[in-house]
Amino acid sequence: MKIVEVPDTLDYRSVDRLLASVEAVEEDRALLDARHLRWIDPVGMIGLLGAGRVLRDRSGTPPRLQPPESSVVSGYLTRMGFFEAAAEILETPPIRRRGGGDSDVLLELTSIAENHDVHAVVDRVQERAGAILSRTLRYPPSAVIQFAVILSEVCQNILEHADAPGWVAAQSYNWSRRLGRHVLILAVGDLGRGFRGSLASRHSSRFGDRWSDATALEAAFIHGLTRFPDQGRGQGIQQMRKQVRRWDGVISVRSGTARIADVPEWEDLPPLETNLPPLPGAQITILLPERLPEEGR
Amino acid sequence: MTGKGEGDRTLRGGEGSGNGEEARGAEPADPGSQDSSPQLDAFAVDLRDVLDRNVASLYSHLVTRPTGRAVRLAIESQLKELGLPALSLVDLSSVAILDYSCADEVVAKLLLARRSPSAPHREVFFVFHGLREHHREPILEVLDRHRLAAVTRGHEAGRDFELLGTVAEEEARAWTRLQALRRVPALKIQDAFPDPSERRTLDGLVQRGLIFRHPSRGDLHALSSLL
Numbered sequence: 001m002k003i004v005e006v007p008d009t010l011d012y013r014s015v016d017r018l019l020a021s022v023e024a025v026e027e028d029r030a031l032l033d034a035r036h037l038r039w040i041d042p043v044g045m046i047g048l049l050g051a052g053r054v055l056r057d058r059s060g061t062p063p064r065l066q067p068p069e070s071s072v073v074s075g076y077l078t079r080m081g082f083f084e085a086a087a088e089i090l091e092t093p094p095i096r097r098r099g100g101g102d103s104d105v106l107l108e109l110t111s112i113a114e115n116h117d118v119h120a121v122v123d124r125v126q127e128r129a130g131a132i133l134s135r136t137l138r139y140p141p142s143a144v145i146q147f148a149v150i151l152s153e154v155c156q157n158i159l160e161h162a163d164a165p166g167w168v169a170a171q172s173y174n175w176s177r178r179l180g181r182h183v184l185i186l187a188v189g190d191l192g193r194g195f196r197g198s199l200a201s202r203h204s205s206r207f208g209d210r211w212s213d214a215t216a217l218e219a220a221f222i223h224g225l226t227r228f229p230d231q232g233r234g235q236g237i238q239q240m241r242k243q244v245r246r247w248d249g250v251i252s253v254r255s256g257t258a259r260i261a262d263v264p265e266w267e268d269l270p271p272l273e274t275n276l277p278p279l280p281g282a283q284i285t286i287l288l289p290e291r292l293p294e295e296g297r
Numbered sequence: 298m299t300g301k302g303e304g305d306r307t308l309r310g311g312e313g314s315g316n317g318e319e320a321r322g323a324e325p326a327d328p329g330s331q332d333s334s335p336q337l338d339a340f341a342v343d344l345r346d347v348l349d350r351n352v353a354s355l356y357s358h359l360v361t362r363p364t365g366r367a368v369r370l371a372i373e374s375q376l377k378e379l380g381l382p383a384l385s386l387v388d389l390s391s392v393a394i395l396d397y398s399c400a401d402e403v404v405a406k407l408l409l410a411r412r413s414p415s416a417p418h419r420e421v422f423f424v425f426h427g428l429r430e431h432h433r434e435p436i437l438e439v440l441d442r443h444r445l446a447a448v449t450r451g452h453e454a455g456r457d458f459e460l461l462g463t464v465a466e467e468e469a470r471a472w473t474r475l476q477a478l479r480r481v482p483a484l485k486i487q488d489a490f491p492d493p494s495e496r497r498t499l500d501g502l503v504q505r506g507l508i509f510r511h512p513s514r515g516d517l518h519a520l521s522s523l524l
Contacts, residue, residue: 115363122360122394145394145431152360152396160362231443232401239397239438 002026004051004063006034010044012185012252012285013269018044019277022051030055030063032090037068042169042187043285045082045109049167052089053191054280065090081108085167106132106170106184107151113165118155121168122148132172136182138291139247146243147288153236154188154284161227162192162281179266181290191281195220195255202227213256214274221253221260240286247288255282264289358394365402372407382420382512384523390427390452400435401442408445411506422506424458424520426450437461448507448520458521460507468507471498472519475508479522483515 004021007014022030032052040048055063065086068074077083083092107125112118129147133139151168158166170186192198196216203225204211219225221241224234237253241262244251252261252269259273266289359365376385387407389395404425411419428436429452440447440462450458460472471490475481481489490496499517502508509518 115361118361119358119364122358126394142431148358148394149360149396149435152358152394153398156361156396156398232405232439235397235401235438235442239435 001064002028002030004030004032004055006032006037006048008036009039010034010037010048011039011041012043012187012287015044015047015283016276018047018051019279022054023277025055025058027059029059029061031066032063033066035066035069037073038070040073040077041173041185042080042109042171043185043189043283045077045080045085045169046167046187046189046283048082049086049089049109050189050191050279050281050283052086056089062089062091065092067093079105079108080169080171081110085109085111106172107168107186109167109169111165112155112158112168112188112190115159118152118159121155122152125151125170132184136172136290137184137288138293139288143247150240150243150286151186153240154186154286157236157282157284158188158190158192160233161195161198162190163198164190164192164281166190166192166281179289181292183290184286184288186286186288187283189281189283194280194282195253198227199225202229212274213258214260214272217253217255217258217260218272244286244288247291249289250285250287252285253282254279254285358396359392359399359403360394360396362398362402365399368399369403369406372403373410376421379421382422382509384422384424384509384520386524387423387425388427389425389429389432392427392429392432395432395435397435397438400432401439404436404447405439405443405445408440408447408506409443422448422509422520422523424448424450424524427452433461446505446507450521458519465498467494467498468502471495472502472507475499475502475517476519476521479519481517483511483517486515486517 002025004018004025007017010018032048032055034048052063052065068077086092106128107121110117110121112121126144126148130141130144133143133147134141137143155168158164166189168186168188170184172182172184175181175183194213194216196211196213199216199219200211203216203219207215220234221237224238226234241251245262248264248266250261250263250267250269252259254276257274257276257278259276261269261271263269263271267287359368372385372387376383407423411421413419425436425447426449428449436447436449444463446460446462446464446468448458449461450456458476460469464472474490478489486496486499490499499508503510503517507520509520509523510516511518
């Protein structure tokens with residue numbers, strides 16, 4: 001059995017390390033060793049599920065997950081619904097399921113497989129997002145609706161382009177040391193055909209030899225191209241970018257071996273990265289920072 | 298399905314509250330003459346109602362493209378039963394969340410269908426009313442993307458009718474002028490719009506479904522005057 005070490009911090013910055021480790025595993029059954037996991041965010045959770053599915057598909061057997069030794073991290077994963085979401089992908093030890101009580105979680109890991117799931121997610125977040133957006137992030141009351149629209153569009157991206165189910169999750173964190181502010185993290189991921197696969201039949205020829213994961217991401221992210229001939233398509237990402245920019249947030253799309261991002265001053269992610277470890281499907285990450293008092297928008 | 302308007306009814310232009318000015322140099326057109334009023338089948342559509350009845354009663358928001366498509370198809374199937382020309386009043390006041398995909402499917406595609414010569418509702422005129430602040434951006438975006446425009450009215454009391462979307466300056470001027478006049482009898486159009494280019498602009502607005510021309514008399518009506 002091949003052991004894949006899960007980084008002790010698994011977030012939107014370190015998830016590529018996990019993918020690189022997974023790439024090295026061939027057809028052996030794998031063990032995802034998360035014993036030393038100390039910090040995980042929604043991007044990390046979806047990345048871990050994605051890594052598990054890649055390993056499962058490669059070996060034909062669900063990889064075993066060695067859960068975190070930290071009861072805090074395990075408890076958080078439980079509250080986020082990670083173990084339920086992982087049930088068909090990873091072999092996990094018996095874990096106490098989430099209770100039905102109140103939770104500080106904004107949006108648990110939720111599978112998106114059909115139109116109805118998007119409605120359910122929008123409904124659920126509507127109930128919970130108000131307090132986080134207005135009190136924690138100090139956004140105006142109208143932000144709840146704008147956030148729900150972003151959520152709807154980002155989840156539809158899975159249904160419309162991936163041809164495979166995916167997941168969504170969101171949570172807010174206090175990045176007191178790193179940024180001195182709260183940040184909401186919204187992550188959506190799928191293991192579908194990715195942006196390159198989705199756009200290839202319609203747009204690859206115009207790029208010729210330059211066609212790649214990066215050019216596919218540029219085509220969708222910068223130019224709003226989609227695989228559909230309908231002129232009304234492709235707005236989702238453009239509108240998300242516009243709204244995230246207004247909130248001074250980050251939006252990044254990772255697919256295949258590339259990542260593209262709109263990055264505000266407070267974050268140092270590069271706007272375009274290539275030659276990353278391959279990620280089947282796509283991941284969209286949105287970071288929304290707490291509004292500073294002087295921003296007064 | 299019938300909306301708040303409970304199906305078809307005939308509305309007569311020129312019978313509004315009349316707070317607009319009349320066409321310059323003219324008395325109100327043919328006062329008392331019912332013949333001067335266009336016979337329009339009118340259909341009021343409460344989008345929440347359509348959503349509940351045709352998509353799923355569990356859905357409370359106009360989000361996702363399949364939902365928008367189902368809502369539009371439900372509206373279109375109702376429009377097929379109307380006599381033409383017709384006026385459809387699409388009510389968004391009870392829609393809490395409208396995303397871009399749904400706005401594209403419902404608002405843009407209803408208007409786009411007017412462009413097709415074979416469209417069954419080519420002669421249907423639309424007024425989107427009950428717009429809340431958060432509806433405006435998705436609707437504006439999809440209208441601009443398709444270079445469309447729509448007659449709208451805000452949800453708040455006292456909000457005026459407004460032209461949203463891609464509109465040239467001269468179109469906006471002509472539309473606003475007719476909106477103020479509400480109705481201009483055919484014989485008075487030249488007085489009210491003496492510049493030939495203005496009148497050509499009005500022809501364009503009729504083509505775009507943003508104002509109405511009486512099919513036999515040629516009178517021009519702001520869509521708001523028909524409600």
